Amino acid sequence: MSIEVKNLIKAFDEKKVINDVSFKVNDGETLAVVGFSGSGKSTILKLICGLITPDSGEIITSQGDIAMVFQYSALFDSLNVADNIAFALHERRDLRNKYSEDEIKNIVTEKLALVGLKGIEDKFPSELSGGMQKRVSFARAIVTEPNSILYDEPTSGLDPISSTLIEDYIVRLKEETHAASVVVTHQMSTITRTADRVIMLYDGKIVFEGTPDDMLKQDNDYTKQFVQASLEGPMKMMTE
Ligand SMILES: Nc1ncnc2c1ncn2[C@@H]1O[C@H](COP(=O)(O)OP(=O)(O)OP(=O)(O)O)[C@@H](O)[C@H]1O
Ligand SMILES: [Mg+2]
Structure with a gap:
């Protein structure tokens, strides 16, 4: 879009x-x-969304849908990684009944794999490094399959390999969704x-x-x- x-x-x-x-x-x-x-x-992105x-x-x-990946990860401290990622699927009225719990679980697993963080569903944000939190926030933003994505410094604070992973994903997502x-x-x-x-x-x-x-x-x-x-x-x- x-x-x-x-x-x-x-x-x-x-x-x-x-x-x-x-x-x-x-x-x-x-x-x-x-x-x-x-x-x-950041002000420009906040105006757009x-x-x-x-x-x-x-x-x-x-x-x-417009999704925003925030500059500071802005995860919910009291929710584990899986619930953070699934937040929109549970809370948004238009999405709440779209998927079964099993489907949501699979979506969370798939999004985590995409950002190179398999198997951390049960961890809490405080147990993750800053870069990992950033990647979780990335997974959370794309969970609704948005048509348009605003990324606020998606790679700052990441090591070069994690940066490349995120950069490749930004490109892949654009190619897949034409966003x-x-x-x-x-x-x-x-x-x-x-x-x-x-x-x-x-x-x-x-x-x-x-x-x-x-x-x-x-x-x-x-x-x-x-x-x-x-x-x-x-x-x-x-x-x-
Ligand atoms: N809600 C706000 N109230 C008052 N001033 C604000 C508010 N949001 C941003 N500003 C001011 O607007 C200016 C631009 O802020 P913004 O966050 O857009 O910068 P930025 O380019 O994203 O910077 P950075 O690279 O440090 O993230 C700054 O001077 C900031 O203090
Ligand atoms: Mg900024």
């Missing part, structure tokens, strides 16, 4: 965190959103492996839009600074 945002504006305490941003993600396409910490990346409302502008999504996906990330491997297009945010605005290859050409001062991780360039970080 495609996602389109038009002239989006969102301010917090008078500061326009998102200042007239427009872009489109087509079916079967993955858009990476990059930018320094505080540039409004309706967790917060824009001050002005439009968000147009076609029918279907429109938005991936917020800092990680070059995630950009180059998963994204068809990249936008870069700074000071509430899009300062670059192009393919991952375009981004690496470094003929844009913003992407050049980002790729080189340089303190010198048009983007200033607040350091105090």
